[in-house]
Amino acid sequence: MHMLAFPDRVVLRAIQGETSARSELLxxxxxxxxxxxxxxxxxxxDDYQTIWEKVFRALSGFDPHGPAQLSTxxxxxxxxxxxxxxxxxxxxxxxxxxxDLPADQEGPERGIDAVRDRKRLERALSVLPEDQRRVVVLxxxxxxxxxxxxxxxxxxxxxxxxRLHRGRARLLEQLRGR
Numbered sequence: 001m002h003m004l005a006f007p008d009r010v011v012l013r014a015i016q017g018e019t020s021a022r023s024e025l026l027x028x029x030x031x032x033x034x035x036x037x038x039x040x041x042x043x044x045x046d047d048y049q050t051i052w053e054k055v056f057r058a059l060s061g062f063d064p065h066g067p068a069q070l071s072t073x074x075x076x077x078x079x080x081x082x083x084x085x086x087x088x089x090x091x092x093x094x095x096x097x098x099x100d101l102p103a104d105q106e107g108p109e110r111g112i113d114a115v116r117d118r119k120r121l122e123r124a125l126s127v128l129p130e131d132q133r134r135v136v137v138l139x140x141x142x143x144x145x146x147x148x149x150x151x152x153x154x155x156x157x158x159x160x161x162x163r164l165h166r167g168r169a170r171l172l173e174q175l176r177g178r
Contacts, residue, residue: 011025011070025070029070029074032142033078036142037078039142040133040134047081047082051077054077072148075138076144079138079144079149120175121175127170129167146164
């Protein structure tokens with residue numbers, strides 16, 4: 001009989017509704033989902049809760065032996081949910097802040113500089129078109145692979161690369177003060 005690996009056992013227990021296994025998944029992957037929500041949602045608390053409800057409902061469909069890691073699978077659900085929410089709102093130009101970038105804690109001067117840099121980045125990201133901002137945030141800040149973003153956005157990988165390239169170029173212009 002095949003023994004399940006540790007993460008597989010946690011997933012199986014969570015599928016069965018075991019509270020401690022679900023709590024373990026939340027503690028392992030909650031920061032990832034929260035970061036995505038904080039960066040891309042105007043209402044991160046509600047979206048965070050909704051995403052986890054969706055994850056737990058869909059968990060039985062996750063294949064631990066498939067090509068995706070659990071964290072990538074969860075991030076994809078989060079991203080798809082937020083894209084759907086955005087499409088429903090049909091609001092363009094909405095400012096979404098990058099609030100939880102890590103600040104350097106090596107002294108007060110560096111901490112102040114890190115806060116200033118974070119605020120500059122937030123301002124620069126806020127002027128990007130929504131499709132470019134999503135790709136930049138998901139790929140560079142959350143580490144979501146380009147093919148996963150393409151699948152979620154229902155576009156070709158080349159389109160994602162193009163948005164990423166244009167988004168980075170605009171971001172650089174903004175950060176340089178042009």
